[in-house]
Amino acid sequence: MQTSASHSPSLPTARQTTSVRMPGPARHYGRYLYLALNAAILIFLLAPIAIVVVFALNPTPFIQFPPVGVSLRWFEKFFASRDFMQALGFSLEVAVLTTLSATVLGASAALALARGNLPGTRLIVATMLSPLMLPAILTGLALFQTYVLLDVGRPTWGLVAGHTLVTLPYVVRTTLAVLHNFDTRLEEAAQNLGASPLRTFFEVTLPLIKPGVMAGAIFAFIVSFDQFPVSLFLVSPGNETLPVTLFNYLKFDLDGTIGAASVVSIVLAFVVVIGLDRTVGLRSYVKL
Amino acid sequence: MMKALGSSRLSRRRFLIASASLGVGTIAAPYVARADDPTLRITGWGGKWGEVMKAEIGPAFESEFKCKLQIDSAFPYLPKLQASSRSAPIYDVLHTNSNEQWAAAEMGLVEPKIDPNLVPNLADVYPYAVSDKIVGVSIFTSAIGLGLRTDKGYGPITSWKELWDAKYNGVRGGYVIPVNSLGQAFLMMCGTLFGKGQTDLDAAYAALEKLKPIKIVDFTGAMEKMLLSGEVSLCVIHDSGIYRYDGQNQPTDFVSPSEGVLSLEQVLTITPGSKMKELANAYVNYMLRPEVQKRLAETVWYSPANKKVKLDAKYDAKLLTTPEKVSKLIQVDWKWYNERKDEIDQRVNRIFRA
């Protein structure tokens, strides 16, 4: 994924480090230290997930170390619960709608910002990214109040709009990053060869900015699917997202069902990312 | 995907109707709410309570009063109510704990009293349910006392004060007071136990200081699990948090201390701006009906507020179902507490951070 160069500078640096050739034992020490550091970071990142999995598979209704056994009862309870299943379905629905709207709006906005010669571009970019700076709970509360004032209730589109607001910055950012390195002569070449502006967009621009747009879309999906603070105020009775349902469940029942739900969420998010990678391709075949 | 979801909702509706007709066939015939029916918007708990409400009690109400019941079981209720317009509030009936009801009443978000003329069942409730410590009406209460591990050789316990015994160092459990009602009620109890009364905060702070080392949690549910897993052996807890594991042979028991138990009331209030006042009063009255009270009480181990409720023996033995048992309840002055909440929060945070 070519955007990674601009987003995680650690990646190329890490590669350089491995290729450093130091003479003698010093080289080995350096290498071991490097491996140990990486292992430590991985453990730090994965340990919470491991604990969740243990919690989900442990048959007792409370976290216990060492685990007393392996059981799927919490998964059964999760999948048998109408509330959880409905919340899971609704979360997926909202995440898909959010991903669509955030991707279309965000990519269009990024294009306009990068190309449109608009006055006050910096200000617009700052405004677009501002939902990231604001505590999401305030975004949710503000939207809730707005909907109440407008007397529209708490419709699904309202929730999707809220999620779009907080996921848009990711798409704008990742798309701007690829557009920053985009050679506009490629578009001129297409037009020169007879492609209309629309055709140019679909034949040249879109395929080339796709890695950035897709990276943003994946962020949007995951952020929406995991979104809690914005949803908190915007969900309506009967239409609750999984994180909100989990939070409410947590207040009454703290058992492995929470762990099972988390494992299912993680697996789902993983499947979506892998699926998108396989079908649309996250890795870019070009160096811009 | 949208389509699939829609159909699953439909089947869920059918399932609800089916279960309603099976489960509460005795109360009412199945009723399918129509789009143009009036909608009563209320709040309600999740968990077992929520399940029974959705499957039986709610549909039966809808059927009897030809309306739709929209239950919001997603917290936080108060900020949502606060953010909505006074003249068109987001809820008609607010169901929450007493301390939150007091906060709501102070802001004018709920009506302070229920009219006994509009809610006839109010005549049958225990005095605590409509006392001056209550906004609206308490339809149930839990008793806050002590939870004990019965397999560790501790006990028998009779007094709150045993929580301070050094042998419970490291295995006693309490709450993050700023966010948990049980913790707040317990703080007031400390004033009663060691000082001049509920409002003797200095005595309470000193007592809290002496409780350390103590394991504190924010959710009440987490305390239940800590007791079940043996992480704590003696803790502040509500009776329903112990009794709900009845029949599972858990080595835990609820202790009702001699100094009395604190009440954790389930309170209903009506919002002043509600356009469904009549239905709202009908709902409050409905929730106080003996058969509804009995069904819910036996589901979640809450003590019913209606004196006329006759519970099955096993529930009757443990819950507060007689005037004598009810007289052991100590109600917290939440109005007084809420006025000092910020100050108390700061102080207890300092105590437990150290």
Place this chain on the structure above:
Amino acid sequence: MSASIEIAGVSKVYDGGVRAVDTVAMDIRQGEFFSLLGPSGCGKTTTLRMIAGFETPSAGAIRVDGADITHVPAHKRDMGMVFQNYALFPHRTVAENVAFGLRMRGLDKTTIAAKVKAALAMVELSGLEDRRPAQLSGGQQQRVALARAIVIAPRVLLCDEPLGALDKKLRQQMQFELKQLQKKLGLTLVFVTHDQEEALAMSDRIAVMNGGRVEQVGTPTEIYDQPKTRFVADFIGDTNIFRGERVGPNLDVGKNLILALPATEAQGAAVLSVALRPEKIRLTLRADVAGAAGSSVHGMVENTNFLGGAVLYRVTLEGGHRVLVQQPNAGTTHLFVPGNGVTLEWTPADLVVLKD
């Protein structure tokens, strides 16, 4: 079929008042290799981009075969273009790149395949159809860009410094091939370059541009031998420029140097500049006999620069002027060394009077 282009009083003023192109007028004939030559920022690329339709003129008109295309969008102009750095579509193969313009024209697959094959054969890239641009060398990418532009049989082929990124050897070869191809196909070709040698070697005609204006349009020999302005004389090749006052048939350029003006320049401005190409000066060992007054002068070699095919001397004249002198390396010529006293001689007709 190739077309002629008429650029009629075209200007381009950007926001902020920068006048990139200033009332440029030129006629590019059908089948002609026409170069726009000038230093960077002279407006040559902007002019090309206006022909291509990527920029809209602020004033003036552009006509192709007499039809006004000033406001026709780029994709309807039917012109081929080879970009600096080629602008090949990185996400498409060589064949797909070449096929792009044909696809946009809605041709059927078999026709496209045949034309692509022929075009790639023409630029000698057969067999590389399935490569991606990133897998090709610079020269190969250049050929793909060329094939992509000519496969659509454009009315005009526009080239924006297409050879700039190639090394010298490859560049000369490509210059030759491009010229061959242009002649073979009878293409009208507009070629932007800052490299005067390239322009002189390839063009039928050259427009020398400076500061957004056209300084001179002419054949390579006209541009070289009869530069009209001081800028053109200076920009194209090495030259000696003298500025002075007209005294009768002569020009007094100061420091005791009087130059005889060509007979054709008997009349004109009182103060003027003249150019004298270094290779038009003959150099001999200093003779005591004075040469013809006004076209001969003594000096001393200060610097000898052996170029292989020629020798370039820097000579200080007796009065103090410094001039460049270039002598062919004929094998028999004497090689002067610094310090040699020399006599410089030229034909007055080789002096070119310049407009300032």
